[in-house]
Amino acid sequence: MPTDPALPQLRVLPDAEAAVIAAATAIADGIRSAIDARGVAHWVTTGGSAAAPMYRALGSPPLRDRIDWQRVHVWWGDDRFVPADHPASNVQPLEQILLATGGDEGQVGTLNADAGAHGLGVVIDADHLHPIRVSEAIARGTGPEGAAAAYIDELSTLVPKGADGLPVFDVLVLGVGGDGHLLSVFPGSAVWDRPELVVGVPAPSHIEPHIVRVTIHPRLIGAAREVIVVTTGASKAESLAKAWAGAGEREIPVRVARIPTATWFLDEAAAAELPRD
Numbered sequence: 001m002p003t004d005p006a007l008p009q010l011r012v013l014p015d016a017e018a019a020v021i022a023a024a025t026a027i028a029d030g031i032r033s034a035i036d037a038r039g040v041a042h043w044v045t046t047g048g049s050a051a052a053p054m055y056r057a058l059g060s061p062p063l064r065d066r067i068d069w070q071r072v073h074v075w076w077g078d079d080r081f082v083p084a085d086h087p088a089s090n091v092q093p094l095e096q097i098l099l100a101t102g103g104d105e106g107q108v109g110t111l112n113a114d115a116g117a118h119g120l121g122v123v124i125d126a127d128h129l130h131p132i133r134v135s136e137a138i139a140r141g142t143g144p145e146g147a148a149a150a151y152i153d154e155l156s157t158l159v160p161k162g163a164d165g166l167p168v169f170d171v172l173v174l175g176v177g178g179d180g181h182l183l184s185v186f187p188g189s190a191v192w193d194r195p196e197l198v199v200g201v202p203a204p205s206h207i208e209p210h211i212v213r214v215t216i217h218p219r220l221i222g223a224a225r226e227v228i229v230v231t232t233g234a235s236k237a238e239s240l241a242k243a244w245a246g247a248g249e250r251e252i253p254v255r256v257a258r259i260p261t262a263t264w265f266l267d268e269a270a271a272a273e274l275p276r277d
Contacts, residue, residue, distance in 0.1 A: 008229070008262035012271040016232035020050050023230035023265040024057035027171055028066050030226045034170035035071045041170045042159050044075045044216070047090030048175035050230045055098035059121045069122040075155065077174065078184040078215035079132045081144045081200075088209050091131045098122060130154060132198075132214045144200030144214050151198045151214070162223055167197070172224035176231035177207060180239030180252035182221075184213035187251055191217060218249070218256045227262035229254070234269040241273035 013019040027043070034041035045051070057063055076090055084091045100121030133154075137147035159167035174182045184201045185191045191199055197220065201213040221227055231240070243255040257264070266274075 005260055008227075008258055008260060008264050010264050010266070010271075010274075012266050012268060012274075014268060016267045016269075017053065019232050019265045019267040019270075020053045020230060021057050023050070023173070023228055024054045024063055026226075026228050026263060026265070027054070027173060028058060028063040030171035030228070031067050031072060034225070035068055038160075038170075040071050040073065042073045042075060042168075044077050044169045044172040044224070045090075045094060046077055046173045046175045046230075047079070047093065048177075048231075050175050050232065051090070051093040052097055054173075054230070055093055056120075059098045059100075064120075064122055067122075069124050070128075072124055073128045073130060073158065074124060075130045075159075075169065076132055077172065078201075078213055079134055080209065081134055081138075081147070081212040081214060083135045083138060084131060088211055089134070099124065130158070134214065144212050147214050148196065148198040148200050151216075152196060155197070155216075164223070166220060166223040169220070169224040171226050171228065172221060173228045173230065174221070174254075174257055176229065176236055176240065176254045178235040178239065179207060180243060180247075180254050181207070182229075182254045182257065183218060184215035185218050185253045187253065189250070189253065191215065192250055218253065221256055222259060222261075224261065227257055227259065229257050229262055229264040231265075232267040232270050234272065236266075236270040237273040240266065240270055241275075244274050 011022060013022055031041040031043055079090045080088045082088050098121060100123050132147050133150045134147050155167050162168045176182055179187055186204050197217050201215055203210045203212045239252055243252045243258060247255055249255045
């Protein structure tokens with residue numbers, strides 16, 4: 001693990017399962033610490049390949065039982081511009097795996113108080129779930145920028161702000177794409193030059209799925225109290241090595257998470273090209 005206080009903590013686990021479980025444990029600990037300190041936790045979750053196993057771990061004992069889930073607000077760092085019930089939506093894995101009950105079509109979840117008492121999954125109040133309101137934007141015809149504007153209003157109202165006026169999330173979780181992107185901020189993205197906290201993103205042509213996105217701005221990463229980066233697989237090794245070695249944020253966006261408030265959870269395959277000192 002790095003000893004330089006300017007660097008994130010780096011945890012390399014033997015395989016993908018171990019990396020995701022370690023990350024889920026850190027998420028649970030961060031959420032619980034926020035609740036203990038401030039009575040509430042604002043957690044930004046992610047999509048991608050790590051989401052499903054992460055939710056299985058969080059929705060099962062012992063991690064499930066460490067948290068008062070009624071005090072948790074869930075946010076999404078980005079989403080595809082598709083309805084919440086679409087297979088490409090980042091909302092679906094949480095709804096189908098973490099929550100103790102499913103929701104009505106187009107909704108995040110309709111929960112009952114006894115659902116998670118004995119089985120798997122957790123109970124979170126519906127008004128504590130804050131997906132990017134893509135379905136509403138589609139229905140109103142306001143497009144991805146309409147969804148972005150609505151999300152800015154929601155997070156600016158509910159998430160506490162720091163001294164710089166930026167919303168401060170307690171735990172912000174990030175996956176990493178094979179090209180080094182995080183959130184929906186791709187190499188060379190124009191998002192860096194946008195002043196808004198949430199923006200629409202054109203469909204990427206170089207990586208699937210080729211779907212328009214909505215993403216929070218990467219400057220919110222540095223404002224979060226705790227950042228957790230979780231990614232696995234050999235396809236990520238080159239980009240991670242470039243980020244660690246000093247490639248610019250616009251070239252390899254995950255570089256923005258190379259900060260002391262972050263912990264990176266990688267498997268051996270993803271970490272294969274990192275320096276071993």
